[in-house]
Amino acid sequence: MEDGEQNKELEVAPALIAVHPTQDSVAVAVGSDLRVFNLKTGCPVQLVDDTAEPFHRDSIRAVCYGSNGKLLVTAGDDKLVKIWHTDGWSCICTVLSEKRVSAVAISNDGLFISFADKFGVVWVVDLDGFHDHQSLASKKAVPILAHYCSIITSLEFSPDGRFIISADRDFKIRVTVFPKETSDGAHEIQSFCLGHTEFVSCLAFVWDSDNPDGLLVSGSGDSTVRLWDITSGSLLDTCEVGAEAGSQGFQLSNGKEDECCPAITDLCAIPICSLVAVVIQGLSGVVLLSCNLSDKTLSITQVISIKGEAFIPTSMGTSSSSDELWMVAGVSSLQGSNSNSLARVKAISGFIKMKPDSGEVVATVLEDKDIPGGMQLLEKLQGSAEIKEEVVLAAAETLKTAMRNLLIKKQYSVEKREFRKRGRNDRKTKH
């Protein structure tokens, strides 16, 4: 019975958001539902999917735009990886995965799509031929590397495209040289970034024009965000986001004494100002970290709290040039609620005025009516113009449990473990 309950919670997926690199469109995934709003025309997008496996049938776990903005990739628990063309918004290819997909990334040159499954294998799809608008129907994925039977939580390509970085629930971040010939596999490991003491949940690169290679930041279930040198794998700085936000007077839990620290759920680098936005379980708002690329340090500059309503973001996205940070809060399905697949969307604006050193409070949470795209966008992406606060709160709570069940190792007491071993035959003969 306990197992059955757990399984239901396991199936809960967070709502996800992705923003087109020049903010032409915004995509939100809630459960199996993919919603796209075109900001250029100000219209909701009608997706077209004529492939053999039309549309997602189970929770979408990853949404990602290519850096040239031509592609959107979605993938999830239905073991489908769908490649959408952002011009006509049709699905140009559905790649079948053997296992549930947990992360996707598109190489910076737009030539490869990489996705990772829950068994720790990273696959690559070669997009050669896509640019001639040929059919991609027969695209097959090849496995290039594997973490040993561990859920991969995040995948990233390094800004220079030399490395592919994969993070897993066994506290590891692996930096692998991306091969010239993907069919041969990626055998050369550049480094392991080790230092987290819980599952690694998210990865991002921070870079600017002076440091085009950038630095890797990672968020984890241990409540910290860490800064890494991927060439050597050395830890450059650690920011105890959970503890510091807590000490600044922000309440991170619902009042109950929580036995484990709040996990970092998402990271988003804001390219125009070397800031990293961080969302953490239980905090109604966003923590902004400033990353000093020359000193290689990471520190909290500001906590933007959302006033007037509870809003614990589950995912964030931003474009490479514009001023808004987009956030979504929601889950795939809530038990005991008929308002399925609802998600709240919000945006923060004003980063362009934030100078790295001033520390001045400029970034503000936009009112619903001021969001680019306005109410029409909210109606499309949220599923409804207005979302009740309770729904968002319940979603955050469900998600917390789901994440804990999925990624944190179960701690059995010594007695319980001995009890479980009692049935073993080699123990029976001992007494």
Place this chain on the structure above:
Amino acid sequence: MLASAHYETLHHLQGLSQNSYNFLWGKSARNSKVSTLKLIKLSNSGDGRRLRLRFGPGRKMLKNETNPHFSKTTRLPRKRFYRARAHSNPLSDSHFPVPISPCHVDYSLHYPQLFPSSDQTVHSKKIQFADIGCGFGGLLISLSTLFPDTLMIGMELRDKVTEYVKERILALRVENPGQYQNVSVVRTNSMKYIPNYFEKGQLSKMFFLFPDPHFKEKNHRRRVISPHLLDEYAYALCTGGIIYTITDVEELGEWMKACLEGHPMFEALRDEELEADPVVKLLSSATEEGQKVARNGGQTFQAVYRRVVPSL
């Protein structure tokens, strides 16, 4: 023998057996001393229950003065008191401590005479040999005197077996002052945690002796030599470092050879190099498993490869 040793089990079976059971006796391929009793339920095949029983040592041998777990003549721990299951699940979540990174490995616990203080985080000398799945530690003990200046570690997933090797090394250190200070053992899942113990290019030799064969195709991902895991071994080995594998299972031998042959960062040692390497001879003679195979006149299949820089 069956009736006396396993009365309880049989009693238990009778409780179950409204249905007819077919008893099949089989000898375990890996250990001739251990017999396996397999039960296959023939009728009412709802759940197809299948039981596996293992025969332990007789009970009368337990009486002994002082510490019965140690031999009176050699003062070494006796293997029979550290019996464990032959297999362990490498996929399950681990409940033993794992160092966060290689610099968190406490050398003073493993090599107390060579590293008296535990505050040292940068070690003048690092572990260079790793015996993955060291079992009862036969190879480590032989290597320890053959390479007295090299630090080496055995990695083993089964806790009782690790405990035995630990006691064995401690006893050897007491019996032979000044010797065996360079060997140690750790309980860990090396398929998951190699990067937590060794830096890039730290190792010069890795040993995979008589690993679990995992015959079923669906269990091939549990094999300790596999194309993807070789990437991690190549990471831990220095250029020119050598990986030694040996097995008595022909199918597995071919598999390991094929994995290594297909990997761009490993090349086979030539016959004359194998001839000149003193360690190669130890593969079949030093380990408990190897001795067992030799006793039974079995065949072994080895694959020895060198870590090379991949050609671009």
